[in-house]
Amino acid sequence: MTNPVGMRRTLTHYGDADFSVFLRKAFIKAMGYTDDALERPIIGIVDTRSGYNACHQNVPDLIEAVSRGVMLKGGIPVPFPVVSIHESFAHPTSMYLRNLMAVDAEEMIRAQPMDAVVLLGGCDKTVPALLMGAISANVPAIMLVTGPMLAGSWRGERLGACTDCRRFWSRYRAGEINDTEIQEVNRELAPTIGTCSVMGTASTMALATEALGMMLPGGACVPAVYGERRRLAEQTGARAVELAAEGLTPDRIITPASITNALRVVLAAGGSTNALIHLTAVAGRAGIKIDLDGFDRLGAETPVLVDLKPTGQHYMEDLYKAGGLVTLLRELKPLLTLDCLTVTGRTLGAEIDAANASFDQDVVKPLTDPIYASGAMAVLRGNLAPAGAVIKKAAADQRLLQHTGPAMVFDSLSDLAARIDDPDLDVTADSILVLRNAGPKGAPGMPEAGYLPIPKKLARAGVKDMVRLSDARMSGTAFGTIVLHITPESAAGGPLSLVRTGDMIRLDTEGRRLDLLVDDKELAARRRALPVEAVEKARGYRRLYLKEVLQADEGCDFSSFVPDLTASAPIAGK
Ligand code: FES
DSSP: OOOOOGGGSSOOOSSOHHHHHHHHHHHHHTTTOOHHHHTSOEEEEEEOOOTTOGGGTTHHHHHHHHHHHHHHTTOEEEEEEOOOOOGGGOSSOHHHHHHHHHHHHHHHHHHSOOSEEEEEEOSTTHHHHHHHHHHHHTOOEEEEEOOBOOOEEETTEEEOTTHHHHHHHHHHHTTSSOHHHHHHHHHHSSOSSSBOSSSSHHHHHHHHHHHHTSBOTTTTTSOTTSHHHHHHHHHHHHHHHHHHHHTOOGGGTOOHHHHHHHHHHHHHTTOOTHHHHHHHHHHHHTTEEEOHHHHHHHHHTOOBOBOBTTTSSBOHHHHHHTTTHHHHHHHHGGGSOTTOBOTTSSBHHHHHHHSOOOOOOSSBOOTTSOSBSSOSEEEEBSTTOTTOEEEEGGGSOGGGSEEEEEEEEEOSHHHHHHHTTOTTOOOOTTOEEEEOSOSTTTTTSOOSOOSOOOOHHHHHTTOOOOEEEESSOOOTTOOSSEEEOOSSOGGGTOGGGGOOTTOEEEEETTTTEEEEOSOHHHHHHHHHHSOOOOOOOOOHHHHHHHHHBOOGGGTTOBGGGOOOOOEEESOOOO
């Protein structure tokens, strides 16, 4: 017996399958469909438009173009809503909600009849959430991102969200620009709809998704407001109908090798540290574990080639004009596994060979002349991070990568906010700022608070960077000598909970170590003296979240949603 297709898929249970189809058709006919239309393959289109999400404001246009592509190939497009998350409109954090969106996407794809699904997202958490849901549902799926916004301009200088948001806010805090000027900058940071214009998490995840093979070639970089973005949408819709006929499901595309390709692209792009957490969660849904030490080795042999902010100077529209992701893939070819299948039904290597010819450009550097020779990121271990921590070396003040200094500890985000600008704060440029209780459970939701502000009195004295440590994340658009994702987090009993102001901490990036220079006996005594935290009586989603959320090294997914991890990535390099 063949599997049911179209309207006969995933029937509502009434105990009589024919009645279920009869009833379903009665209701959908209220929207004007003919029987002929209802016999066609159904392509679900995830609708993530929200009045709170500027990154997704072109979603209605894209749905129209996807639908056109679906119908040109003889399918029926059916948009349906799921949760939409924007970074700046998600309390307490967008990360707290990513798994909610993944659950929503998975169950709506599974519950409703669709022979394939177009995943339409863009803002940071939406792409990983949709991939996680689609992998678990394992229906033929193809990703279309909303595309990056264009760069802005202030007094002759190019600007973009959100590296320049942070840069100008730091200048404002340091008294270098005034109230009027910061307001002028505010109007130019996001001059159009679309995702952030630098190599932040959204751009990184778009590149990673194309490298993974879940998006049409060329799909990552086209700006949101370009006609080409709509043409891509039409092509995506058309391809979705073919995917449905071929039954090409995500489990054939997401493999240890394709995950490794995606990680290489993240590293070579100087991408966001958040992508490591998201790809760990995406891989986890496919039963693949990302090995952090393997990722570190991958970093050592993968140079940074893409010259985009925050590590470089350009914006996403420049990478698009430089040929898009394939310009980078061509350079990385000797390091990639080329026989990975993609949503086109062809391999990654075949797609690279079929792309337009290369030309002179200055956004993607050749492998022989990288921007940063080895690894944008490094994984640290040590007595402060037994299960790992990550540092984005490429975005750090290189002089601080080897540094020992006294800790200034902040117990929470509110403690940080209350004291960081206190003129009497006992800090110098050599101090190491430590933030705890900002991890997956502690905050909760692992906020992008790892970019601790430079204390005002030091900023005004010209200090631009300091070593900063936390169990939080950091926006991919930020920069500095910042150690993130310290695991286990302090709220889960990690050693970060034992640090006291004045303790010496050693950051040894070269040796991949992060150590608290306090002897074991003293640390054991401090652990015994820790107060017993009352268990929070949470309800609803918060209760589910606190019970289920995993640590950063496991992608912060919900434990019940991750199958047994039977394979691991990165796979052996070449
Ligand atoms: Fe949506 Fe940056 S806020 S991509």
